[in-house]
Amino acid sequence: MKEVEKVLVLEASYEPELLLERMREILEEFPLDLAGKKVLVKPNLLGPWPGESGIITHPMTVKAMVEALKERGGLVQVGDNPGLRGYGCVGRVCRETGMEEAVGPYWTNMASSPRSVALGSRFVKEVSISSQVLDCEVLVSMPKFKTHVSTLITGAVKNSFGFLVGADKARMHAAAPRFRDFGELLVDIYQVRVPDLVVMDAVTAMEGNGPSCEDIRHLGRILASRNGVALDVVTASMMGMDPLLIPSIAVAAERGLGPASLEDIEVAGPFEVIPDFKRPSTVPRMSWTAPFHRLVFALLSHRALGVDRGRCTGCRTCEEGCPMGAIRVERYPRFDASKCINCYCCYELCPEHAVKLNRLLRLVQGRV
Ligand code: SF4
Numbered sequence: 001m002k003e004v005e006k007v008l009v010l011e012a013s014y015e016p017e018l019l020l021e022r023m024r025e026i027l028e029e030f031p032l033d034l035a036g037k038k039v040l041v042k043p044n045l046l047g048p049w050p051g052e053s054g055i056i057t058h059p060m061t062v063k064a065m066v067e068a069l070k071e072r073g074g075l076v077q078v079g080d081n082p083g084l085r086g087y088g089c090v091g092r093v094c095r096e097t098g099m100e101e102a103v104g105p106y107w108t109n110m111a112s113s114p115r116s117v118a119l120g121s122r123f124v125k126e127v128s129i130s131s132q133v134l135d136c137e138v139l140v141s142m143p144k145f146k147t148h149v150s151t152l153i154t155g156a157v158k159n160s161f162g163f164l165v166g167a168d169k170a171r172m173h174a175a176a177p178r179f180r181d182f183g184e185l186l187v188d189i190y191q192v193r194v195p196d197l198v199v200m201d202a203v204t205a206m207e208g209n210g211p212s213c214e215d216i217r218h219l220g221r222i223l224a225s226r227n228g229v230a231l232d233v234v235t236a237s238m239m240g241m242d243p244l245l246i247p248s249i250a251v252a253a254e255r256g257l258g259p260a261s262l263e264d265i266e267v268a269g270p271f272e273v274i275p276d277f278k279r280p281s282t283v284p285r286m287s288w289t290a291p292f293h294r295l296v297f298a299l300l301s302h303r304a305l306g307v308d309r310g311r312c313t314g315c316r317t318c319e320e321g322c323p324m325g326a327i328r329v330e331r332y333p334r335f336d337a338s339k340c341i342n343c344y345c346c347y348e349l350c351p352e353h354a355v356k357l358n359r360l361l362r363l364v365q366g367r368v
């Protein structure tokens, strides 16, 4: 008989006592052997944005999870490798997100001691993984409920991309530039260390062209599961997307890592497809329109990016984050379309939200 994975959907806010209660409930529902064990909590800390931005896993959710794990005897550490590159960026992100204040002594710098790991992947043979990921006995992944302009959702599987230290992430984009291939590579990395528990911050949700845009809405939920793929299927379904259109879900399901559809999941709690949810411009609404949508996208993608000069500060974060060397910042960034692979790292990392998608691409958002 086929195993049915369970996903718990709980009502929540960022109120500390309620969050702690929710985390206790989750650990009751999905018990872990924690006493005396090395536990790593891995939130999504894309960059130096505060919890209210909706871009990162809110520090209060992480704090509540740390407390709940400690109550059960876990030896807890918290860490992530942000998308930024450069000396000191991990510490900066910890401070500016508010994570330092929330979990202070439990924070670990994941960039300090990476180890080389062989990867069973078509795209790269070896990756640089934080030793904390490799050495922990229990891994709790804490993604954020967000859309993503290239991977469509930023869920549990995508959260494992943060196992890699900054510079290695750029190498992955260059190695697998096509969306489907990149989804497969994400699953390769997810399989390095499959989380024991996944708890998603969906109190605020990001719609539209995530993962770092300003389209935030209140959802008031925490999602949890032992199976990250099941949690991603529920996330995509709540966003109104066919889960199998998400490359990482399709590949993970093919590999037997989790279910491909809601039918194989027991969803406990207040689940609903979010009304009028804005999908990323890059997602076709239905599989039969996908070729048309891809054609529209391919025709426009060579001019996909622009800059809002009113917002740009010339900080060069986009230039440093581009895996293809396709950006040169003088006063403002200039994009070399012949080198660009449409990975959207520049769009994702710009601290001022100054990198913009082509207006036509935005017009087709969720409507094709
Ligand atoms: S577009 Fe954004 S990341 Fe690039 S230089 Fe301007 S402000 Fe910095």
Ligand code: SF4
Residues within 6 Å of the ligand: 321, 322, 323, 324, 325, 326, 327, 335, 336, 339, 340, 341, 342, 343, 344, 345, 346, 347
């Ligand atoms: S210009 Fe932007 S989208 Fe193009 S390769 Fe560089 S980071 Fe990726």
